[in-house]
Amino acid sequence: MQQLSPIDALMLYIESANAPNQLNPIIIYEPDTDNGGVVRFKSILQNIESRLHLAPSFRRKLAFPPLHLDDPYWVDDENFDLEFHVRHIALPKPGDWRQFCILVSRLIAQRVDLSRPPWEIIVVEGLDNIEGLPPGCFAVLYKIHHACMDGVSGAELLSVLQDLSPDGSGYRPAPDWQPEPAPGQYQLLFRAGKKLLSRPTHTLGVAKKILPILRAGKTVEKKNSAGLRVPHTRFNSTPSPHRAFEACFFPLSEVKKIRALAPHSTVNDVALAIVAGGLRHYLQAKEELPDDSLVAAVPVSTRSDASGGGNEISAQTTKLFTEIADPQQRLAAICAAMQENKAYLNAVGAKELAGLSTIMPGQMLAYMAKTALSLSGKMGRDLLANTVVTNVPGAQVPLYFTGAKAIKMFGGGPILLNMSLTHVISSYCGEMAINITACRNLMPDPAFYRECLQRSFDELLQASL
Structure with missing residues (x-):
């Protein structure tokens, strides 16, 4: 259990219903089609799951003290569900830039669920008619609450999902994960009272x-x-x-x-x-x-x-x-x-x-x-x-994700x-x-x-x- 820093808590509280405080990196990838490479969503899920241990914040959610008497804490999500956080959609044909920007606009307007770890990954296929991109490309859109990271730490967080080569070498498989028990409301209330004094x-x-x-x-x-x-x-x-x-x-x-x-x-x-x-x-x-x-x-x-x-x-x-x-x-x-x-x-x-x-x-x-x-x-x-x-x-330097090469990075x-x-x-x-x-x-x-x-x-x- 770790309490949010004062600045991270401010990033959480200062948002409004019409202005969610979220960061939205976007990376567009090109599969290795010359070698018959096709990136399946199942492979993407397996790849992300194998790296969750490299960034503990992936499986941490917010625990709020009673009456909001103190700033919240990061605690392990005992019911963590990867498939809730990683989703898969496709652009309708022809799959052009205007369609992509409209889709991104709609996705980033939606707030992440603060009762779960505050991030989402949306895999977008069908980018087949965008100038400068070869057919078959897909995008990965991240939605991460600003309380989790700033621009620098965000780059570090995303780096655990990227490789320096198509084969994905350079990381160790995930060990078994055992979530730590979340604190009770009385424990959080006691901590808040002690801090107020x-x-x-x-x-x-x-x-x-x-x-x-x-x-x-x-x-x-x-x-x-x-x-x-x-x-x-x-x-x-x-x-x-x-x-x-x-x-x-x-x-x-x-x-x-x-x-x-x-x-x-x-x-x-x-x-x-x-x-x-x-x-x-x-x-x-x-x-x-x-x-x-x-x-x-x-x-x-x-x-x-x-x-x-x-x-x-x-x-x-x-x-x-x-x-x-x-x-x-x-x-x-x-x-x-x-x-x-x-x-x-x-x-x-x-x-x-x-x-x-x-x-x-x-x-x-x-x-x-x-x-x-x-x-x-x-x-x-x-x-x-x-x-x-x-x-x-x-x-x-070129980066890779589940064997696909990143060709554009923005957000x-x-x-x-x-x-x-x-x-x-x-x-x-x-x-x-x-x-x-x-x-x-x-x-x-x-x-x-x-x-x-x-x-x-x-x-x-x-x-x-």
Whole structure:
């Protein structure tokens, strides 16, 4: 039995019925058809089952203390059923990209069952008419609650299901699994009471650590927040339960050419510039482009090692300079802003600030956070950001799953209460993907937004030639 960390608990409580806090990696595989290889669903189930012991979180569910007096615990699911978590569907013919995106949109809108281990795997066959993909490909869509993992630990979790060769060598068969007995409600109540009694002393300790950091960061915050007025856009409204999903792909070799436009720029800076140009084109077409720059929230991993699951993240905000028409100037401005923001991020001490969530029960802190988000959505000038742009680096060597080779790796992320558009930047084997998850009511035309992102990329690439 292991209690959720304060940040993991916050990831659980801050979601709403219309905004489930789930991560949705997607991997498309090509079976080895030259050698007659056909991947059966039965083989996929056997493969996953043989690796469950490599990531204990696969078979852990949440146990909530009575009256929610404390944060929940991870406990073994004594009734774990693999076939509930791994499912199998197929696209109808012709099996094109539009059909696939519509299906993904519907699947990611559905919440995972929190009475079971909070993850699902959906195998999607019938991808037979997608440009750039050979017939016979299948996709694997993951639905994993954010309380289980952040982007870094998520990549580690997915890695236990991937191989470096088609034969699947390099792992040991699963030993017999015996679940540990789950705690009773009286035991959880006792633990919660003990923690509540110690909370005043703990609060003083957290305050002693945080107050000096806040004072040190105050000056830096003033320097960096100048001009960071967040304009209101169509994406800064309460989301519906419906989702829109899209993705576009760019060669990393061409992304590196674009980096040469701005000294010291990074791949992440280029991705932000592509998103900025795409938003500019999209909102211009709707005659809704604000005079002030749009602002992005950029999650940053604070993980100090490669072990452990859960969440170790912070976030910074940055202007996207959508008021600048010239794509090269926009990239240079974004690069300069990101360099300046590093000082603020270090000064704030994100991991120490996470201690605030140990002062009060997670639900109370989440209620305060959701209230702040809701109020900021009604006061345009007080918005935190217009959109989320997060970078999840991927493998740059070929990966395999049940003998099939992964040829594309991408996926979506959660949207927030008043930020109904999320961009996930991912990369795999020399290709960068920009993935879009949005409220369908606020972005009814995701394919057009994909065209806007492609146009933004083409403008930057043309400027680099």
